[in-house]
Amino acid sequence: MSAAQRADARENRERIVEIAREAIASSGELRLNAVAKSAGVGQGTLYRHFPTREDLLAEVYRQEVEDLAALAPELLAASEPVEALSRWFDRIAEYARVKRGVFAALETAVWKGLSEESHGPLGDAITLLLDAGKAEGTIRPDIDARDLFILSGYLTRLDEDEWDSRARHLLDVLLQGVLSR
Known part of the structure; x- marks a missing residue:
């Protein structure tokens, strides 16, 4: 994996966590499909970082x-x-x-x-x-x-x-x- 790919993966992970944090703080609800969509990543990317x-x-x-x-x-x-x-x-x-x-x-x-x-x-x-x-x-x-x-x-x-x-x-x-x- 190249440095650019690793940086992209790290940024995706950080964005997923931040979107999830905002969802929990604002509504207390966490829907994974909504997090993936808001983070601009596919379901596969989300599940690679967070299997559950x-x-x-x-x-x-x-x-x-x-x-x-x-x-x-x-x-x-x-x-x-x-x-x-x-x-x-x-x-x-x-x-x-x-x-x-x-x-x-x-x-x-x-x-x-x-x-x-x-x-x-x-x-x-x-x-x-x-x-x-x-x-x-x-x-x-x-x-x-x-x-x-x-x-x-x-x-x-x-x-x-x-x-x-x-x-x-x-x-x-x-x-x-x-x-x-």
């Missing part, structure tokens, strides 16, 4: 975790710790919407494995953000990553019709709770 619907759902989730974990150091480089954490919470709201859709579509055994797999990188990202704020004195010293995992887990329980009115508001309440007084 579960494979595609798992990759969407893994990509979300990877993107979210990578965002923490970027935000800290550009903002003060509390602002970085607040902006990271903005992204958590998007992540939770996708996570809810992915987990609703996957069998229990698969989603439990994905959930456990995500705790390492996301725990590291949360710890980075919290430690920066603790060092600055703006984040409470008794807060840790596990606290935020537990408290932000409620986002997956929001109904779609209340998402826009509640998700960010609840994350703002959580942010206020971790600030030192």
Whole structure:
């Protein structure tokens, strides 16, 4: 396979994952034929990359975790710790919407494995953000990553019709709770 073919295959894969992510985030529904059509690829191309619907759902989730974990150091480089954490919470709201859709579509055994797999990188990202704020004195010293995992887990329980009115508001309440007084 030539370098151009490999690049084309990689671009197809990335486009398929992004289209699937958008479908899950907007409607919670994933129809493979619609994903292939929107990505501009044939069914065969989609199935070469993702032999099953579960494979595609798992990759969407893994990509979300990877993107979210990578965002923490970027935000800290550009903002003060509390602002970085607040902006990271903005992204958590998007992540939770996708996570809810992915987990609703996957069998229990698969989603439990994905959930456990995500705790390492996301725990590291949360710890980075919290430690920066603790060092600055703006984040409470008794807060840790596990606290935020537990408290932000409620986002997956929001109904779609209340998402826009509640998700960010609840994350703002959580942010206020971790600030030192």
